[in-house]
Amino acid sequence: MNAVSANKLELLQIADAVAREKSIDKSLVIDAMEDALARAARSRYGHETNVKAEINPTTGETRLWRLLEVVEEVENDSAEITLDEARHRNPEAELGDFMSDPLPPIDFGRVAAMAAKQVITQKVREAERDRQYEDFKDRVGEIINGIIKRVEYGHVIVDLGRAEAIIRRDQQLPRENYRNGDRVRAYIIDVRRETRGPQIFLSRAHPQFMAKLFEQEVPEVYDGVIEIRAVARDPGSRAKIGVMSNDSGVDPVGACVGMRGSRVQAVVNELGGEKIDIVPWNENDATFVVNALAPAEVTKVVLDEELQRIEVVVPDEQLSLAIGRRGQNVRLASQLSGYEIDIMTEEEESAKRQEEFRIRSEAFMEGLDVDDMMAGLLVSEGFAAIEEIALVDLDELVEIDGLDEETAEELQARARDFLEEQNRKLDEKRKELGVDDAVVELDGLDLKMIVALGENDVKSLEDVAGCATDDLVGWTERVDGERKHFDGILEGFNISAEAAEELIMAARIKAGWITEEDLAELRAEQEAAAAAELEEQENAEALV
Numbered sequence: 001m002n003a004v005s006a007n008k009l010e011l012l013q014i015a016d017a018v019a020r021e022k023s024i025d026k027s028l029v030i031d032a033m034e035d036a037l038a039r040a041a042r043s044r045y046g047h048e049t050n051v052k053a054e055i056n057p058t059t060g061e062t063r064l065w066r067l068l069e070v071v072e073e074v075e076n077d078s079a080e081i082t083l084d085e086a087r088h089r090n091p092e093a094e095l096g097d098f099m100s101d102p103l104p105p106i107d108f109g110r111v112a113a114m115a116a117k118q119v120i121t122q123k124v125r126e127a128e129r130d131r132q133y134e135d136f137k138d139r140v141g142e143i144i145n146g147i148i149k150r151v152e153y154g155h156v157i158v159d160l161g162r163a164e165a166i167i168r169r170d171q172q173l174p175r176e177n178y179r180n181g182d183r184v185r186a187y188i189i190d191v192r193r194e195t196r197g198p199q200i201f202l203s204r205a206h207p208q209f210m211a212k213l214f215e216q217e218v219p220e221v222y223d224g225v226i227e228i229r230a231v232a233r234d235p236g237s238r239a240k241i242g243v244m245s246n247d248s249g250v251d252p253v254g255a256c257v258g259m260r261g262s263r264v265q266a267v268v269n270e271l272g273g274e275k276i277d278i279v280p281w282n283e284n285d286a287t288f289v290v291n292a293l294a295p296a297e298v299t300k301v302v303l304d305e306e307l308q309r310i311e312v313v314v315p316d317e318q319l320s321l322a323i324g325r326r327g328q329n330v331r332l333a334s335q336l337s338g339y340e341i342d343i344m345t346e347e348e349e350s351a352k353r354q355e356e357f358r359i360r361s362e363a364f365m366e367g368l369d370v371d372d373m374m375a376g377l378l379v380s381e382g383f384a385a386i387e388e389i390a391l392v393d394l395d396e397l398v399e400i401d402g403l404d405e406e407t408a409e410e411l412q413a414r415a416r417d418f419l420e421e422q423n424r425k426l427d428e429k430r431k432e433l434g435v436d437d438a439v440v441e442l443d444g445l446d447l448k449m450i451v452a453l454g455e456n457d458v459k460s461l462e463d464v465a466g467c468a469t470d471d472l473v474g475w476t477e478r479v480d481g482e483r484k485h486f487d488g489i490l491e492g493f494n495i496s497a498e499a500a501e502e503l504i505m506a507a508r509i510k511a512g513w514i515t516e517e518d519l520a521e522l523r524a525e526q527e528a529a530a531a532a533e534l535e536e537q538e539n540a541e542a543l544v
Helices: 002-022 026-045 083-089 110-136 207-217 219-223 252-257 259-270 285-292 316-323 325-337 346-368 372-380 386-391 394-398 405-433 447-455 461-465 469-473 497-510 516-543
Strands: 050-055 062-071 080-082 098-103 143-152 155-159 164-167 183-194 197-203 226-234 238-245 275-280 300-304 309-314 340-345 475-479 482-486
Touching: 026 050, 026 062, 080 083, 110 183, 110 197, 143 164, 143 207, 155 183, 164 183, 183 207, 207 219, 207 226, 207 238, 207 259, 219 226, 219 252, 226 252, 226 325, 238 252, 238 285, 238 325, 252 259, 252 275, 259 275, 275 285, 285 300, 285 309, 285 325, 309 316, 309 346, 316 325, 316 340, 325 340, 340 346, 346 372, 346 386, 346 405, 386 405, 394 405, 405 447, 461 497, 469 497, 497 516
Parallel strands: 062 080, 164 197, 238 275, 309 340
Antiparallel strands: 050 062, 062 098, 143 155, 143 183, 155 164, 183 197, 226 238, 300 309, 475 482
């Protein structure tokens, strides 16, 4: 009897030791042991037998039962029982219930014991993986410390104490050496549940790693007095960080730099000497881009919000400084602001404006049959196309110095004649391309646009309906770390993304793809989703 008690006690001690070692709940270990006992018992009583095992967590006593499911017709005597037989035992038994028969305890043979050990090991490993995943899944976006365990094929394996993580080669700082046993600090970018266990991915090159380092070094950032609005990095080389203050009495740049540069220097040291430009954030995009290009001086900016593009003019001697070595300064400023930045010197900008002036003047000379002086006068007054002259109020033309009412009327008449002739030719071209009349009837399209569609094989209502907004207005994406714009079919026709979407939806309604009610329902869903996303964002900001 004493021997039996000792075995029972030993079972609980093993469960307790395994739970402590693997940092998992003791009940999970006992569950694994019960599963192992049940499997071993099935090997004794038959694999078709449904066996349940139970270990008393207090005494360590084990008990076995055979479970029989209540069914209408028995197909397996070892696991099923008819309803009539079940009600002999329990009058309240119903179909689908389980009846239990106690089984005598069994002595495990060597094979059964090995199998039980394997089951326990597997179950404990699964529980340990689940615990690791639960521990880290909500810690994405945090900085964590660990010890380098080994380096495999350039990837660094980090021991976090209760789990392992990996810093892939593309998430490491260039020229940084990683040796076994060294302590390392990194940013958790992703935690995934995989069959081989949770995969924890770390980064030292991620922009938010720098933001979190500043949060640790600058109390004002941690307290929310200073906000880090944007970060752009060329890891290991140079970075720019956009900061703003929610307190007019706190200088965001000075607070991040610290006394004698102590705060920013702490971040620089952690990042292996990476140079950091701290840029004051500004709600005005043009001003922020100018700040981001520092130390270069900017004399003029031309912003195109729709294309997310900005032209920056700098003095001739500032060009190389604005661009930076291998384009680094302008590339980081572009990443920081979200705008594609075109830098030109004052001389290049002047030559560009002169070329635009020449092209517009020649278009007026040819289309309106006027001399270069009159064409130059119209361009100087801000007219960019003949359509503007045809549609402008006559009084605006008369107000131009050197134009009387008769000349203004003649200019408008010539402009209208030119447009009529141009439209006639465009309509002929449209018919040659085979563009359907139904496309012409769509609101928001002129003949130039329709010809452009036809030249790109968009010739019917169904073709227009099958377009995506980006197909028409173009899109911008990052290619090899650089923002690149891809032209749409209607690029250059000054059509917004919203107008393009309206056009496509109108085509889908006319083509019978959707109804007005479908469209109204879709827009209501989009508005609800946008409102929910905004609320979630506001809640997240409130928590921060």
